Amino acid sequence: MTDSPAAAAAGFEAEALPHLDAVYRFALRLSGSPDQAEDLVQETFVRAYKAWGQYARGYGAAKSWLFTICRNVSLRGRERRQRHDEIVTENVGRDGPGSNPVNPVWVSVLGVDPEGDFFESIVEERIIQAIDDLPEEYRTAVVLSDLEGLPYADIAELMEVPVGTVKSRLFRGRRQFQSVLYDYAVEMGYIAARAGTDE
Amino acid sequence: MSFLDKLKSLFAGTRQDDGGSALPEIPCEEALSFVHDFLDGELSGVSQNQVKAHLDACQRCYPHLHLEEVFREAIRRAGTEQQDPAELKVKLMELLAEAGA
Numbered sequence: 001m002t003d004s005p006a007a008a009a010a011g012f013e014a015e016a017l018p019h020l021d022a023v024y025r026f027a028l029r030l031s032g033s034p035d036q037a038e039d040l041v042q043e044t045f046v047r048a049y050k051a052w053g054q055y056a057r058g059y060g061a062a063k064s065w066l067f068t069i070c071r072n073v074s075l076r077g078r079e080r081r082q083r084h085d086e087i088v089t090e091n092v093g094r095d096g097p098g099s100n101p102v103n104p105v106w107v108s109v110l111g112v113d114p115e116g117d118f119f120e121s122i123v124e125e126r127i128i129q130a131i132d133d134l135p136e137e138y139r140t141a142v143v144l145s146d147l148e149g150l151p152y153a154d155i156a157e158l159m160e161v162p163v164g165t166v167k168s169r170l171f172r173g174r175r176q177f178q179s180v181l182y183d184y185a186v187e188m189g190y191i192a193a194r195a196g197t198d199e
Numbered sequence: 200m201s202f203l204d205k206l207k208s209l210f211a212g213t214r215q216d217d218g219g220s221a222l223p224e225i226p227c228e229e230a231l232s233f234v235h236d237f238l239d240g241e242l243s244g245v246s247q248n249q250v251k252a253h254l255d256a257c258q259r260c261y262p263h264l265h266l267e268e269v270f271r272e273a274i275r276r277a278g279t280e281q282q283d284p285a286e287l288k289v290k291l292m293e294l295l296a297e298a299g300a
Contacts (some may be wrong), residue, residue: 009299020288025278038287045291046298101232106266114262116269127277145239146271147278152241171235178270 012052015062016045022148023066029143030074032132040077044070064154071140071158105178112192121190122181130180138173145170225253230260234267 023044027037047069048055055065109116131139140159144150145166156163185191225233225245230253236242237250254264 116266119273124277124280146274
């Protein structure tokens with residue numbers, strides 16, 4: 001990369017800075033607190049700026065690259081505080097895309113609220129809290145896919161896992177997430193509990 | 200393809216994609232297992248049209264697809280509610296100016 005400093009700064013401003021909102025959202029979900037998210041965003045962008053010369057530019061790639069840096073910074077910070085608090089076993093066949101394709105949560109919902117109107121009653125904060133309560137591996141995959149719309153291949157590269165693992169984490173993360181929201185909706189009376197919730 | 204042809208193909212156990220070629224029916228279990236990949240635009244080994252044809256027409260599967268869509272919409276709505284604080288942008292620009300100095 002032979003850009004002059006001024007051209008590099010202009011390139012960074014044009015290609016990286018527009019993703020500030022998305023990186024902040026991601027940082028917020030990774031850290032769970034606005035203050036930590038701000039620190040995470042600042043460190044992410046400063047690192048990205050310093051490494052801009054090595055960044056292989058490509059359409060749409062800056063966002064994934066920034067997410068990668070953000071996650072790495074977050075993980076390193078967490079490792080300093082504690083070792084992995086939960087080992088998520090990756091067995092796609094046992095409890096992933098290869099398992100029961102009929103979602104038991106939806107089976108319960110279909111009996112009482114087939115349009116899924118109860119989602120309208122759940123406040124945004126409760127949904128965000130349910131995301132934040134997911135194990136990190138699931139949370140990262142769900143946020144990158146469902147909030148940021150990244151393709152599986154980009155998420156796999158970012159999380160340094162095979163695409164099959166991404167699918168497994170999305171599958172289990174979404175089901176866990178849906179189950180938590182359903183339980184909350186029942187608890188709050190937004191939806192009637194259905195006897196025999198299992199298939 | 201006329202409406203009548205579409206009906207005939209449904210009763211014959213095949214569906215037609217946009218190109219007019221016959222697509223084999225997929226069973227419900229299989230169609231449901233594709234719901235996430237279908238919504239994510241990540242299907243492989245089966246066409247988007249083939250899965251869509253089943254999910255749109257099947258009384259058992261369509262409600263699952265619909266709830267999955269409503270769920271995702273709720274996530275997106277909640278996620279985009281939170282914007283970055285304006286002062287973060289200012290702070291960041293200062294930091295970047297220092298980093299570039």
